[in-house]
Amino acid sequence: MAKLLVCIDGSAYADNLCANAAWVAKQINAEIDLLHVLRRPSDYQAPTDHTGLMDFEVRSNLLEELTKVDEKRGRLDQEKGKIILEHGEKILQKAGVETINIIHRRGSLVETIQEFEDSAEMIFMGKRGEHANKGSLFLGSNLEKVARSIHKPLFITSSVVRPIKRFLIAYDGKDSVRKAIDYITEQPLLKKGLECHLLAVERAKDNIQTSEVEQILRQAGFTSRIKTEQNPHPDQAISSYVVENKIDLLITGAYSHSRMHSLLLGSTTASLVKACKIPLLLFR
Numbered sequence: 001m002a003k004l005l006v007c008i009d010g011s012a013y014a015d016n017l018c019a020n021a022a023w024v025a026k027q028i029n030a031e032i033d034l035l036h037v038l039r040r041p042s043d044y045q046a047p048t049d050h051t052g053l054m055d056f057e058v059r060s061n062l063l064e065e066l067t068k069v070d071e072k073r074g075r076l077d078q079e080k081g082k083i084i085l086e087h088g089e090k091i092l093q094k095a096g097v098e099t100i101n102i103i104h105r106r107g108s109l110v111e112t113i114q115e116f117e118d119s120a121e122m123i124f125m126g127k128r129g130e131h132a133n134k135g136s137l138f139l140g141s142n143l144e145k146v147a148r149s150i151h152k153p154l155f156i157t158s159s160v161v162r163p164i165k166r167f168l169i170a171y172d173g174k175d176s177v178r179k180a181i182d183y184i185t186e187q188p189l190l191k192k193g194l195e196c197h198l199l200a201v202e203r204a205k206d207n208i209q210t211s212e213v214e215q216i217l218r219q220a221g222f223t224s225r226i227k228t229e230q231n232p233h234p235d236q237a238i239s240s241y242v243v244e245n246k247i248d249l250l251i252t253g254a255y256s257h258s259r260m261h262s263l264l265l266g267s268t269t270a271s272l273v274k275a276c277k278i279p280l281l282l283f284r
Contacts, residue, residue, distance in 0.1 A: 197225045
């Protein structure tokens with residue numbers, strides 16, 4: 001049976017994350033690994049040490065008290081993690097997911113996801129973590145790290161959850177989005193009467209050819225609405241299309257350029273994740 005890896009925390013996206021994962025689990029007949037990763041012990045330590053200004057006895061007492069505080073905080077985080085997992089499990093069970101495996105770990109989120117990646121069909125994360133401002137223009141600190149480090153499809157949950165009736169493929173002809181096309185046509189996820197759209201945003205005329213992918217989608221049984229337009233800002237064109245056509249799920253390739261290129265010129269992927277108020281399914 002296929003398996004989904006759902007990374008849950010105490011953020012405002014947690015319930016939506018479970019709702020989206022339950023929908024995918026039903027579509028492809030999958031079980032769910034529900035994962036919560038606690039911070040490492042070093043993450044509780046104060047970033048600055050002022051004890052050098054104190055005498056030995058005072059410093060020892062203070063360090064002892066700080067150690068007790070860190071230990072208590074660690075225990076509270078452990079209990080909080082159990083509550084988060086129990087809550088997520090209840091939502092998944094209510095949505096009809098039959099097999100849910102609870103995984104509670106401490107350490108690096110990225111490294112833990114990489115550990116379980118091989119056995120997962122798809123990985124789920126919220127757009128922002130629990131410590132991020134929901135209305136912020138910035139994404140969660142772990143999201144880009146995970147997106148750049150894994151090779152399985154990454155489903156990013158937004159603040160909006162609604163039935164998925166139509167999906168959009170943001171097509172640029174690159175290997176990552178071709179991988180998305182292969183997945184869509186070979187797997188049952190989107191083959192149950194959903195409306196398929198494909199948008200190619202060109203920086204120059206005839207820069208992206210869509211005839212081949214049109215044929216592939218047609219042969220797979222999709223009746224697709226295909227559109228090509230020119231725009232120097234593909235992220236803006238795609239996000240506008242999403243709103244105008246009431247798209248419920250955006251599918252795209254992820255981070256086709258290096259980190260340095262993205263740092264200097266910006267990332268279309270990051271812009272889409274920030275701008276679109278719907279879930280995204282990313283492929284690398």
